[in-house]
Amino acid sequence: MTWLVRVLACATVALAPLEGYLLELHGQAAKVAPGLLVVAWLARRVWERRVPRPHPVHGVLALFAVVLLASTALNAGGPYAVEYLLRWLPFLVVTVVLVDVASREVPIRALLASIAGGAAVAAVGALHSLVADGQTRATGPLEDPNDLAYFLVAALPLLVALIDGRRSAARAAGLAATALVLAAGAAATFSRGGGLALTAALAWLVARRALPVRAVVGGAAALAAVGVAALVLAGPTLDRALQEKSHIAGSNVDTRELRWQAAARMLTDRPVLGVGPGGFRGGYAAASHNAEVDEQNPVAHNMYLEVAAELGVPGFGLFAGLLAIAAVSSERVLRAGSRRPMAAAQASLIAVVVASTFLSQQYYLPLWSLVAVVAAADLRRRGTECACST
Numbered sequence: 001m002t003w004l005v006r007v008l009a010c011a012t013v014a015l016a017p018l019e020g021y022l023l024e025l026h027g028q029a030a031k032v033a034p035g036l037l038v039v040a041w042l043a044r045r046v047w048e049r050r051v052p053r054p055h056p057v058h059g060v061l062a063l064f065a066v067v068l069l070a071s072t073a074l075n076a077g078g079p080y081a082v083e084y085l086l087r088w089l090p091f092l093v094v095t096v097v098l099v100d101v102a103s104r105e106v107p108i109r110a111l112l113a114s115i116a117g118g119a120a121v122a123a124v125g126a127l128h129s130l131v132a133d134g135q136t137r138a139t140g141p142l143e144d145p146n147d148l149a150y151f152l153v154a155a156l157p158l159l160v161a162l163i164d165g166r167r168s169a170a171r172a173a174g175l176a177a178t179a180l181v182l183a184a185g186a187a188a189t190f191s192r193g194g195g196l197a198l199t200a201a202l203a204w205l206v207a208r209r210a211l212p213v214r215a216v217v218g219g220a221a222a223l224a225a226v227g228v229a230a231l232v233l234a235g236p237t238l239d240r241a242l243q244e245k246s247h248i249a250g251s252n253v254d255t256r257e258l259r260w261q262a263a264a265r266m267l268t269d270r271p272v273l274g275v276g277p278g279g280f281r282g283g284y285a286a287a288s289h290n291a292e293v294d295e296q297n298p299v300a301h302n303m304y305l306e307v308a309a310e311l312g313v314p315g316f317g318l319f320a321g322l323l324a325i326a327a328v329s330s331e332r333v334l335r336a337g338s339r340r341p342m343a344a345a346q347a348s349l350i351a352v353v354v355a356s357t358f359l360s361q362q363y364y365l366p367l368w369s370l371v372a373v374v375a376a377a378d379l380r381r382r383g384t385e386c387a388c389s390t
Contacts, residue, residue, distance in 0.1 A: 001044050002105050008037035009098060011107045014283050016365035020141040021125070032355035040096045052100040053383075056325050057375040061092050064318040068092075068277065071311050075276025084278030084310075086361050095368045102376030103383075108341060111230035111373055112158045115366070119155030120178050122148065123185025124373075130188045137239030138188035141152040147364065149356045152186040157201045157347035160210050160276055183223050196214030208334075210343035225335035227311040255292060256301045256358070262287040263300045266309035272313035303356035319362075323353065326371045336381050345374050 011033040015022065022029035045051065052058070072085045083390055095346060100332045103125040126148055159179050164171050181362035186194050205211035206370030251346070265287050266275050277285050308316035334342035352367050361367060 001040065001047075003039050005037070005044060006110065008033055008040055009068075010110055010114035011096065012037050012098075013111055013365065013369045014036070014114040014121075015141070016115075016154075016369070017119050017122035017148070018125075018141045020139075020143060024110060031090075032042075034090065037101075038093060038097055041101060045100075051265055052096065053103060053379050055326060055329075055375045055379055056171050057099060057322065057329075057371060058096065060093060060318055060321045060325060064203050064315065064322070065089070065092055067311055067318060068316040069272070071273040071276050074273050075279055078276045078279050079282045080278025081192050081276045084281075088277060091365070091368045092364070094365075094371045096219060097383065098369060098372035099375045099379070101114075102373055103379035108373060108377050108380070109161060110211050111369070112161045112341065112344070114180075115369060116155045116158045116178065119151050123152050123181045126152070126185040126188050129182070136187060137190050137298065145189035146191045146193060146359055147361070148187050149189040149191035150197070150352075150359055151363055151366060152182050152189075153194045153198040153201065153347050153351045153355060156182040156186070157205060157351060158200065158344050160205055160347070161344035163340060176222075178330060179219060180222050180226065183219065184226050187223065187227070192353050196358075197351040197355035201347040201355045204350050205343060206345045208343040210340050210347070224329075255295070255298075258288055258291045259284070259300045259301055260305055262291075263305035263309040265303070267312070270309075270312060272312050272314070274310045277310055279310045299360040299362060301358060303360050303362050306334070306360045307362060322371050323349070326374045330374040333374065333377045333381050338377065338381075342374070342377065345370060345377075349374075 015030070015033050017028045030262070057288070068085065072081050076083050098111075102108060122141045126138035127140075129135045129137040129140040139145055139148060142148040142151070156359055158180060159175050159182075161177060183198070185199060200212070202216055206213055206216060262284055263280060265282065266283060269275075281297045281299050284292075284298055290296075300309065304316065304320075307319050311319070327346070329348050330342045330349070348366070349370050352361070352370065355361065
């Protein structure tokens with residue numbers, strides 16, 4: 001059953017950015033891989049009579065689940081409370097499962113490669129939607145270009161973890177091509193938040209000496225060449241896209257400010273347990289005094305403010321605690337000798353943190369899978385140290 005757990009774990013993270021394509025096949029298709037993973041994992045652990053090895057992430061997840069349930073109970077009358085509770089819980093469960101299987105059965109590099117591979121397929125879909133379908137902003141497997149950019153920029157730094165020390169020319173060329181596809185797909189979304197997130201991630205990789213400056217410069221030059229070719233071949237389409245993006249850019253800034261202010265009001269009014277899961281969406285019109293006539297049930301476009309408004313200060317503190325534990329765990333593993341993979345994971349986490357300042361991304365897998373990967377790597381480190389000490 002080990003092979004089944006490995007396949008399902010890799011499929012779960014690889015298919016996450018392809019959710020739109022899966023939903024076109026069937027409304028529940030996106031849940032098949034993670035659902036089967038949980039069942040296979042549970043069956044294997046029952047058969048082995050073995051419980052997961054503890055990690056601080058488990059304690060934070062458990063407390064977060066308690067706050068989540070308490071907030072839902074307190075705000076059960078909200079129109080979206082139960083629906084959003086059922087969106088939260090699978091991510092908590094899948095994170096626990098991924099931590100366990102990645103610390104035992106599934107190689108860390110295999111999971112990172114699967115994340116990057118799935119995102120590369122999504123990037124190809126993004127470019128196809130721009131070139132073949134005539135869209136002004138790439139979407140492809142996801143409806144919102146900003147959400148798509150989030151997946152792509154979070155995956156791109158992980159390619160650094162796959163660099164082979166043997167310097168295989170074919171492998172290096174494949175990784176370079178994949179990086180170019182991911183970067184081009186992200187650029188085709190025209191997401192400013194995605195651009196900032198990728199810049200921060202690359203800066204981190206250079207600062208930690210996991211990626212040479214010449215590689216970044218070479219990648220930027222290749223991407224610029226692709227951009228010039230696109231201008232030559234599809235200049236009018238790109239010009240229209242840039243005009244539309246510049247037209248809505250100012251509006252986006254204004255609406256996000258309104259939503260952030262509304263989220264802050266909700267947190268101020270209900271600091272203990274918030275307005276409940278989905279409460280921002282349900283209460284935005286009232287909190288913003290109908291500031292947006294055309295949008296009554298939006299997201300906050302800021303993951304941190306939305307989580308704080310909906311789950312209160314305790315919920316936000318625990319949520320931020322997951323990120324803090326991931327940062328500390330990855331640094332421990334990096335200093336223990338796994339420099340390149342953990343620097344790549346750190347850079348990807350930085351991309352997630354930065355992009356989520358402008359997007360509500362708590363309901364997408366990259367955040368949770370990265371937390372799971374670094375926690376699993378930390379457990380593997382502990383196991384190695386214990387084996388050496390005995």
